[in-house]
Amino acid sequence: MMTREQLINRIKVQRSFLCVGLDSDPTLIPSKFHQYKNPVLEFNKAIIEITAPFCVAYKPNTAFYERNGWQGWQTLQETVNHIPEGYLKILDAKRGDIGNTSNQYAAAFWDAIQADALTVAPYMGRDSVEPYLGREGKWAVVLALTSNQGANDFQMLKLDNGDLLFEQVVKSAIQWGSDDNLMFVVGATRGDLFATMRKLAPRHFFLVPGVGAQGGSLADVASHAITADCGLLVNASRSIIYAGSGDSFEKDVESACVELQQQMELLLHQHNII
Amino acid sequence: MMTREQLINRIKVQRSFLCVGLDSDPTLIPSKFHQYKNPVLEFNKAIIEITAPFCVAYKPNTAFYERNGWQGWQTLQETVNHIPEGYLKILDAKRGDIGNTSNQYAAAFWDAIQADALTVAPYMGRDSVEPYLGREGKWAVVLALTSNQGANDFQMLKLDNGDLLFEQVVKSAIQWGSDDNLMFVVGATRGDLFATMRKLAPRHFFLVPGVGAQGGSLADVASHAITADCGLLVNASRSIIYAGSGDSFEKDVESACVELQQQMELLLHQHNII
Numbered sequence: 042m043m044t045r046e047q048l049i050n051r052i053k054v055q056r057s058f059l060c061v062g063l064d065s066d067p068t069l070i071p072s073k074f075h076q077y078k079n080p081v082l083e084f085n086k087a088i089i090e091i092t093a094p095f096c097v098a099y100k101p102n103t104a105f106y107e108r109n110g111w112q113g114w115q116t117l118q119e120t121v122n123h124i125p126e127g128y129l130k131i132l133d134a135k136r137g138d139i140g141n142t143s144n145q146y147a148a149a150f151w152d153a154i155q156a157d158a159l160t161v162a163p164y165m166g167r168d169s170v171e172p173y174l175g176r177e178g179k180w181a182v183v184l185a186l187t188s189n190q191g192a193n194d195f196q197m198l199k200l201d202n203g204d205l206l207f208e209q210v211v212k213s214a215i216q217w218g219s220d221d222n223l224m225f226v227v228g229a230t231r232g233d234l235f236a237t238m239r240k241l242a243p244r245h246f247f248l249v250p251g252v253g254a255q256g257g258s259l260a261d262v263a264s265h266a267i268t269a270d271c272g273l274l275v276n277a278s279r280s281i282i283y284a285g286s287g288d289s290f291e292k293d294v295e296s297a298c299v300e301l302q303q304q305m306e307l308l309l310h311q312h313n314i315i
Numbered sequence: 316m317m318t319r320e321q322l323i324n325r326i327k328v329q330r331s332f333l334c335v336g337l338d339s340d341p342t343l344i345p346s347k348f349h350q351y352k353n354p355v356l357e358f359n360k361a362i363i364e365i366t367a368p369f370c371v372a373y374k375p376n377t378a379f380y381e382r383n384g385w386q387g388w389q390t391l392q393e394t395v396n397h398i399p400e401g402y403l404k405i406l407d408a409k410r411g412d413i414g415n416t417s418n419q420y421a422a423a424f425w426d427a428i429q430a431d432a433l434t435v436a437p438y439m440g441r442d443s444v445e446p447y448l449g450r451e452g453k454w455a456v457v458l459a460l461t462s463n464q465g466a467n468d469f470q471m472l473k474l475d476n477g478d479l480l481f482e483q484v485v486k487s488a489i490q491w492g493s494d495d496n497l498m499f500v501v502g503a504t505r506g507d508l509f510a511t512m513r514k515l516a517p518r519h520f521f522l523v524p525g526v527g528a529q530g531g532s533l534a535d536v537a538s539h540a541i542t543a544d545c546g547l548l549v550n551a552s553r554s555i556i557y558a559g560s561g562d563s564f565e566k567d568v569e570s571a572c573v574e575l576q577q578q579m580e581l582l583l584h585q586h587n588i589i
Contacts, residue, residue, distance in 0.1 A: 064416070104416045107423035111392055114385035137436055138409055139463040142338070142378045149381035162411055162436045164458055166465020184438055189413040191440020194487055199475040206469070206480065213468055 042178025043129050043157050045221050048246070049270045051097045051127060053315050056306040058271050059298070060098035060131065060248065062278025063088065063120060064105050071286045081109075085120045088282050091294045095302040098129035098274055100248075121154055129274070130157045131248065135184065137162035143172035151179055158182050160226060160248070163210045167217055174218045180246075181223055183214045185238065188228025188251030207234075211241045220244040227266070229257020229275070235265030239272075246272055252301075253280025259301065263308045271314050277301060316452025317403050317431050319495050322520070323544045325371045325401060327589050330580040332545050333572070334372035334405065334522065336552025337362065337394060338379050345560045355383075359394045362556050365568045369576040372403035372548055374522075395428055403548070404431045405522065409458065411436035417446035425453055432456050434500060434522070437484045441491055448492045454520075455497055457488045459512065462502025462525030481508075485515045494518040501540070503531020503549070509539030513546075520546050526575075527554025533575065537582045545588050551575060 043051070052058050065081045065088075074080040074087075089099065101120055106113035124130050132154060136146045150159045151173075158180035161170055173181035186196055186207045196207040204212070214223060220242075227238050229251035238247065247266055251257035252275050259275060267273055281301075285293025309315045317325070326332050339355045339362075348354040348361075363373065375394055380387035398404050406428060410420045424433045425447075432454035435444055447455035460470055460481045470481040478486070485499060494516075501512050503525035512521065521540055525531035526549050533549060541547055555575075559567025583589045 066419070102412070102416055102419075104410070104412060104419035104423060107388075108419045108427060110423070110427035111385050111388035113423075113427070114381075114388040118385055133412075135412055135436070135439075136378070136409065137411075138376070138378060138407075139461065139465075142376055145340070145376075145378035145382045149378060149384070149387075153382060153384035153387070162409070162438050164436050164438045164469060165409075165461050165463060166468030166470070168463050168465040170465075187413065187439050189439060189442050191413075191442040191444075194440030195438060195480070195484065196440070198480070198483060201473040201475050201477075203475075206472070209472060210469065 042176070044178045047178070048097070048129060052271045052309070055095070055097050056309060056315055057095055057097055057302045058273050058275055058305055059096040059301050060100050060129070060274045060276040061088065061092045061096050061281055061298070062133070062250070062276045063099055063101040063282070064278040065282065066105055069283055071290050073290070079116060082116050082119050086123055087291070088294065089123060091291055092281065092298045093125060093128070095298040096128070098131055099124050100131040100133050100276055102133040118154060121156060130155070131160070131182065132156040132158070133160045135160045135162045137165050137169045139165065140168035140172060143169050147172045151176055158224070160184065163214065167213070170214065170217055174222045179222065181218065182248050183210065183223065183225055185211050185225040186227050186231050186234060188230045188257065192228065208237065208241060211238065215242055215245070220246070224248050226250065229262050232258065232261040232265065235262060239266045244268065244270070244272065246274060249273060249275045253277040259304050259308070267308060267312050269314065271309065275305070316450070318452045321452070322371070322403060326545045326583070329369070329371050330583060330589055331369055331371055331576045332547050332549055332579050333370040333575050334374050334403070334548045334550040335362065335366045335370050335555055335572070336407070336524070336550045337373055337375040337556070338552040339556065340379055343557055345564050347564070353390060356390050356393050360397055361565070362568065363397060365565055366555065366572045367399060367402070369572040370402070372405055373398050374405040374407050374550055376407040392428060395430060404429070405434070405456065406430040406432070407434045409434045409436045411439050411443045413439065414442035414446060417443050421446045425450060432498070434458065437488065441487070444488065444491055448496045453496065455492065456522050457484065457497065457499055459485050459499040460501050460505050460508060462504045462531065466502065482511065482515060485512065489516055489519070494520070498522050500524065503536050506532065506535040506539065509536060513540045518542065518544070518546065520548060523547060523549045527551040533578050533582070541582060541586050543588065545583065549579070
């Protein structure tokens, strides 16, 4: 578990609001890890060790583990177990189901996996989100505006009251929880809409994917949406974990991570957060 | 895999369009199964054996397995392995992510688990659904109008073009796939909107949860949405699998199943499908 206060303190101590995405694809990890019995697990351990000084959160995406069936889930569990104390453990699973079923997912992610935060799809509404909101230091991270092309298909549709759908999702979801147990996913590729998002949810943390491989800009994101408490967790996955492959793997991953952390430290200074 | 033609034939042979939902909660299964090393697996095997003469599909909901972590996924895999040939294996997982990630989920559900169909949440749009559409006899089952109270929060919102959101979801999704690889989830509690759904998607199969424990009526559903090819898979979970608990467990489950199958057989006759 990690409360809002603990998360803000951690950002100040680490001088970073970086989340490292553990989208570990066995076909993309450096060949040297294939000497181990469980290449993905050893890769993840190495990534965690290299990046820990520069980040505040880790975000395994369940898809990359489920592709290996139950053995993949075992790797996911062992990876989460390996994340040190003091880092927010976000499971990027985008779950969403009726209340009776979401209670089971809450048991899966809070009790079995022992995650601190879970990404949640909002399409099924209130009773699909509420089961995640009842525990101190646990977070539902609701999809608002995602970083992909397909976000335009529905999230950007205009409603008859003048709002775009993602705005209505945010307006509704902030009624269900608080800034102590609810965050929103906002893709870094949505620079111009970050100001809108921040107006709708002035104190909520945003989990921001799409910096790096997907092309979003950290400076743009911060200029629109950083708050007095930071209020941002910016995720990078592929641009960090696949930064190197050969003998310089450790050094390349560290460099990619340090570069983002230094930009973040500067932004935290500029906004008088540290 | 199961093609549209195979599915329609199967419905005619079984005289049923029943899907049995394997939402197997270890705290709700009859006590006699707790003598086994894996109570949920033995329960599922018993349910499959009792219900197979009366249904055409099985639908495990991943949440009920994930609550037990990787051991739960192992049970899920063994359950799917135990479903006989000739039954549609639907994984109710409601996945939805960017294209790169959905490719991993396709690998998880088509290759690792070997499911035939997967429920998919539409909020992230086209590239979150397309990765499931490329394989013969495999189905993406897109959430359109769900059976829960929360469906009113977003699915029923009116857009500025006059459509409700779920109508736009259906209009978009039928552009992405065909009635050979795409179905829609429509909750049985939405009786009055079934006619709307059928107009939007005249030939697509609908997967209909919400009969039984959630209160939907089979006759209502059929009157609005049955087609010349049937076009319906009606799911019942709790009302079948928890129909009995003591010595009469097998008999009670069979009775619950037979009752639905007989209603379905009558409807298939009335609509000249068999």
